Amino acid sequence: MERLRPYLMLSPALLIIMLFFLGGLGVGLMRSLNYMPIIGLTEPNLDAYVGILTDRTFLRSLGLTLYIAIASTAISMTLAVASGLLLRRSFRGKQVMTFLFQLNLPIPHIVGAIGILFLFTQGGFLARAAHAVHLIEQPADFPALVFDRYAIGIIAEYVWKEIPFIGVVVLAILQAVGDEYEALAQTLGANRWQRFRHVLLPLILPGVLSVSVIVLAFTLGAYEIPFMLGRSFPQALPVLAVRSYTDPDLNQRPQAMAMAIVITVFSTLLILAYMELSRRIVRKE
Amino acid sequence: MPRPVALDGCEFDMTQVVLTDLTKKYLGATAPAVDRLNLECESGRLHALLGPSGCGKTTTMKMIAGLLKPNSGDIAFDGASVLHTPAERRGAVMVFQNYLLFPYMSVGENVGFGLKMRGVDKQTIRRRVAEMLELVRLPGIEARRPKQLSGGQQQRVALARALIVQPKVLLLDEPLSNLDAHLRDEMRELIRTIQQQMNITTIFVTHDQEEAVVLADRIALMFDGVLHQVDAPQRFYDGPVSARVARFFGGANFLPGQMHNGQFESRLGCFAVGQGAVLNGPALLTIRPEAIQLCAAESGSQQKNHLPGRIISRLYTGANTRVKVQVNEFTLTVIADPHAVDAARTGDMVTLYLAPERLWTLPIESP
Numbered sequence: 026m027e028r029l030r031p032y033l034m035l036s037p038a039l040l041i042i043m044l045f046f047l048g049g050l051g052v053g054l055m056r057s058l059n060y061m062p063i064i065g066l067t068e069p070n071l072d073a074y075v076g077i078l079t080d081r082t083f084l085r086s087l088g089l090t091l092y093i094a095i096a097s098t099a100i101s102m103t104l105a106v107a108s109g110l111l112l113r114r115s116f117r118g119k120q121v122m123t124f125l126f127q128l129n130l131p132i133p134h135i136v137g138a139i140g141i142l143f144l145f146t147q148g149g150f151l152a153r154a155a156h157a158v159h160l161i162e163q164p165a166d167f168p169a170l171v172f173d174r175y176a177i178g179i180i181a182e183y184v185w186k187e188i189p190f191i192g193v194v195v196l197a198i199l200q201a202v203g204d205e206y207e208a209l210a211q212t213l214g215a216n217r218w219q220r221f222r223h224v225l226l227p228l229i230l231p232g233v234l235s236v237s238v239i240v241l242a243f244t245l246g247a248y249e250i251p252f253m254l255g256r257s258f259p260q261a262l263p264v265l266a267v268r269s270y271t272d273p274d275l276n277q278r279p280q281a282m283a284m285a286i287v288i289t290v291f292s293t294l295l296i297l298a299y300m301e302l303s304r305r306i307v308r309k310e
Numbered sequence: 311m312p313r314p315v316a317l318d319g320c321e322f323d324m325t326q327v328v329l330t331d332l333t334k335k336y337l338g339a340t341a342p343a344v345d346r347l348n349l350e351c352e353s354g355r356l357h358a359l360l361g362p363s364g365c366g367k368t369t370t371m372k373m374i375a376g377l378l379k380p381n382s383g384d385i386a387f388d389g390a391s392v393l394h395t396p397a398e399r400r401g402a403v404m405v406f407q408n409y410l411l412f413p414y415m416s417v418g419e420n421v422g423f424g425l426k427m428r429g430v431d432k433q434t435i436r437r438r439v440a441e442m443l444e445l446v447r448l449p450g451i452e453a454r455r456p457k458q459l460s461g462g463q464q465q466r467v468a469l470a471r472a473l474i475v476q477p478k479v480l481l482l483d484e485p486l487s488n489l490d491a492h493l494r495d496e497m498r499e500l501i502r503t504i505q506q507q508m509n510i511t512t513i514f515v516t517h518d519q520e521e522a523v524v525l526a527d528r529i530a531l532m533f534d535g536v537l538h539q540v541d542a543p544q545r546f547y548d549g550p551v552s553a554r555v556a557r558f559f560g561g562a563n564f565l566p567g568q569m570h571n572g573q574f575e576s577r578l579g580c581f582a583v584g585q586g587a588v589l590n591g592p593a594l595l596t597i598r599p600e601a602i603q604l605c606a607a608e609s610g611s612q613q614k615n616h617l618p619g620r621i622i623s624r625l626y627t628g629a630n631t632r633v634k635v636q637v638n639e640f641t642l643t644v645i646a647d648p649h650a651v652d653a654a655r656t657g658d659m660v661t662l663y664l665a666p667e668r669l670w671t672l673p674i675e676s677p
Contacts, residue, residue, distance in 0.1 A: 115337070205406055205408075205410055206410055206412070208372075208375075208377045208397075208404070208406075209404060209406055209410050210423070210427070211376075211377065211396075211397040211398050212375050212376070212377070212397050212398070212400075212402060212403045212404045212481075213398075213403060213423055213424035213427060213471070213472070213475060214398050214399075214424050214427045214428055214475060215398060215423075215424075215427045216398055216427075219427050223423075223426075223427070224412065227412070227414045228413075228414070
């Protein structure tokens, strides 16, 4: 009985995880294979996969999704590490700055997206303000930062939200590492850049990579921000999948499910590749 | 002028370090961590900065290394101020108490770190790393990882990493405190040997007076950020400048009185005193516990410098026996050979002999 105790105690959580993971994924997989007895589809096939993988719209969406995820993770990680390094120092007003740095942690993504809409659209606050001070002739002359080709609005929202998320972890790691390693390296002749490159970075890298992989996974699969701030073409994969799934034509469902499965497989592969790459970098360091 | 010392193709400068009115006060602190410290560390010698925790010794060391900026005062290497020389160019290398080997590097990479930062070619680094590991008696362990080493081995690798850059000054922060007794002796001997072989100016921080006495040529004793005495180790036993210094070095017997013409008058009588920090006026008379001779009760208790007393406790500590003797209202501590006091029992009357040449006078401490 004692040996079973950990399994019993873990079972409620595992049950929920497995139910949604295997159940949801299983049903999704069946539907993506055109196996939907309820509408008379009883012969499984790969038509939906062939359909989406030969569709330029899908491929462009896949590229856009990858670009958004990688760009927002890389920018957030870089800025979070830089901020963490600055906030580690002693200076007047440090507590206030640290508080401001972490201020948006409890704010939902959706609120951030609304804020970006208010501020950065061509009819938004900044466009009107720029027009009011005669920087631009019309509010519409304001550069397109939302619903734009480079997904600047989407990336900006993710960066806004993820910097403090990664930053909190970076600050904790920096606190655990302390400053003695750097002090030692300095007495051994390492200059500021060498101390960062050869001492601090290898020490914090495993932790930073672990938290950034969470951000990468999230940005690959998130729906609401690309939906609110993205262009209508190409759309991020999760938006495309939901649109297909909610299409009145039920024949679109297998393709929607195939997209969901592709997103899952792709995310998993990307995260595995990222983790392997991280491990290699850490080992090399 | 510093004299270079050759060792396996390396040249070590012998650097004199002089601290002048060095003061450091941390932000928000009520008192300075280091207060107007003046110290001269002779080139090629081993100096101990000794004192209890929080006395400012590590702060002093970090200022010498360039890791902390003093509020005022100066630090000079061979007569030239290094106050504006950054730590990475100062040439004072620090070995930290907890070794701080880079966990993601091999032993070889750790030892060669300083040379790599200086852009030295890989082949030279490899050769020098091998030499340094040989020097610290750990040859051939370049490929190992720090976690595969014992505490003593890690300490030696840290020492090799510091020595490879041929520092002007070697700074050791509590170098033996994390080692067990056996390794401590071994490391002590290694530090001493290497220091003497290289004649490298070395300053080490410790709170352990025994460690300071065994290792150092000179000891600088600090309390509350203030330097109290700088001397050869023996002088801290024979000629402490204050009761606080004497107590730190195990002094336990202090008798108030008046010093007058080589005679010390107290409530326990008059003593002939050979030497002291106070030659006239109010003073404290001190004698080390191991300097008091414990004699049988009948052996001349009326003679000069003899005191009759009663044993109130005795504690066997292995190497010696610690005996407390009540003399009127004073309690004197005697450290004696266990065999010499084998027959003495608590409650026995004894005579204490305080040899004049072992007595020393100190200034009365302000409350």
